[in-house]
Amino acid sequence: MRWIMASLGLLTVIVVFSLAALDQKNVVWVGDEPLCPHCRHEVTEFASVCTSCQRAFDWKINEVPCDACLSSRDARFYLHKVQANAEAFEAALQQAGIEKEQLPGFLEYAESLKEGRCGYCGGSGEWLAPGYQERTTGDGGITELYPLMRDYMNGKCPVCFGTGRCVLCDGDRMVEIGRESAKRDLLRVSKMGARIDPLRDERSAGAKFQLLDAYVRNHRGRGEVRKVASFDQISERHIERALARRRFIEEIILTLP
Numbered sequence: 001m002r003w004i005m006a007s008l009g010l011l012t013v014i015v016v017f018s019l020a021a022l023d024q025k026n027v028v029w030v031g032d033e034p035l036c037p038h039c040r041h042e043v044t045e046f047a048s049v050c051t052s053c054q055r056a057f058d059w060k061i062n063e064v065p066c067d068a069c070l071s072s073r074d075a076r077f078y079l080h081k082v083q084a085n086a087e088a089f090e091a092a093l094q095q096a097g098i099e100k101e102q103l104p105g106f107l108e109y110a111e112s113l114k115e116g117r118c119g120y121c122g123g124s125g126e127w128l129a130p131g132y133q134e135r136t137t138g139d140g141g142i143t144e145l146y147p148l149m150r151d152y153m154n155g156k157c158p159v160c161f162g163t164g165r166c167v168l169c170d171g172d173r174m175v176e177i178g179r180e181s182a183k184r185d186l187l188r189v190s191k192m193g194a195r196i197d198p199l200r201d202e203r204s205a206g207a208k209f210q211l212l213d214a215y216v217r218n219h220r221g222r223g224e225v226r227k228v229a230s231f232d233q234i235s236e237r238h239i240e241r242a243l244a245r246r247r248f249i250e251e252i253i254l255t256l257p
């Protein structure tokens, strides 16, 4: 009987110690920097042992505020400005070179400003004003692949692919960082993409687009989306189109009284 009690006691001690060992401290995030929870030294991404103090910890993903879309405070401020100066806003858009048939899209964009929306389509999920700022090189410039992109999207927004939500935060204004699969897939997509010349033939172009499409669909809302290469834009990042369009609208609104 005594040995049974002794074994049970020993077992309890083992279980308690194992549980204690399993419940390690989590990595500490300061902004987008992962730090050791014991010594606060910066740690390698996705690591579970600190190279400085050699102690173990648990890796944990983090969330940071999105800077690619409007906050509710900014959205309300801009919306109020547009509504109070509707005529001046329309005139400023025309002054900026927006053609008559493209105006309704931009007006709808401005009248439905809201936090977490895609900066390119403003939430409609549609390819707003095709051709506008898409002919020149530089900001918003296009490559020979542009007509193909138009075909693939079939009227849908070339940044959010039709969801209407900001591609970086997926609409909730929080961007997930530190997820290993997002980084792994980004490296894979970049490597595979570098081996494909999309200008060689349509199959190659299609394969290259598929890489982008799958990445954005699988990882929207994660920080790595910011680094994905554009398919048809001279600016190198996929998200740049949305940032440029958002800057454009904001600058016009800010000129209003």
Ligand SMILES: [Zn+2]
Pocket (backbone or CB within 6 Å): 036, 037, 038, 039, 040, 041, 050, 051, 052, 053, 054, 055
């Ligand atoms: Zn440490």
Ligand SMILES: [Zn+2]
Pocket (backbone or CB within 6 Å): 118, 119, 120, 121, 122, 123, 125, 126, 157, 158, 159, 160, 161, 162, 163, 164, 165
């Ligand atoms: Zn969009």
Ligand SMILES: [Zn+2]
Pocket (backbone or CB within 6 Å): 066, 067, 068, 069, 070, 116, 117, 166, 167, 168, 169, 170, 171, 173, 174
């Ligand atoms: Zn966002």
